[in-house]
Amino acid sequence: MKARVIVMLKSGVLDPQGEAIRHALGAMGFDRVEGVRQGKVIELDLAEDTTDPEIAExxxxxxANTVIESYRIERV
Known part of the structure; x- marks a missing residue:
């Protein structure tokens, strides 16, 4: 079984990488981009009987650094 974990900075936490991406896109002519939030995706290959609570743990x-990041789990 595979699981995908999407980790993003929480709202209100400054995202300098996202801002750098937004700025670079603007410099490339994509001036309609008003904001960018950058995160990470982690794909896990797991035993079939792995439970959601185990993945959450x-x-x-x-x-994820749950002080400043939130995460979402998707089974794929």
Whole structure:
């Protein structure tokens, strides 16, 4: 089984990488981009019987800094 974890900075947390991307897009002529939030995607190959609470614990303990990041789990 595969699971995809999407990790993003929480609203209100400054995102300098997202701002740099937005600025670069504007410099390339994409001036209609008003904001960019940058995050990460982690794909996990898991045993078939892995539960959602186990995946959430992985996120809480290692994959996301839950003080400033939120995460979403998708089974794929």
């Amino acid at each position: 992985m996120c809480e303990r290692l994959l």
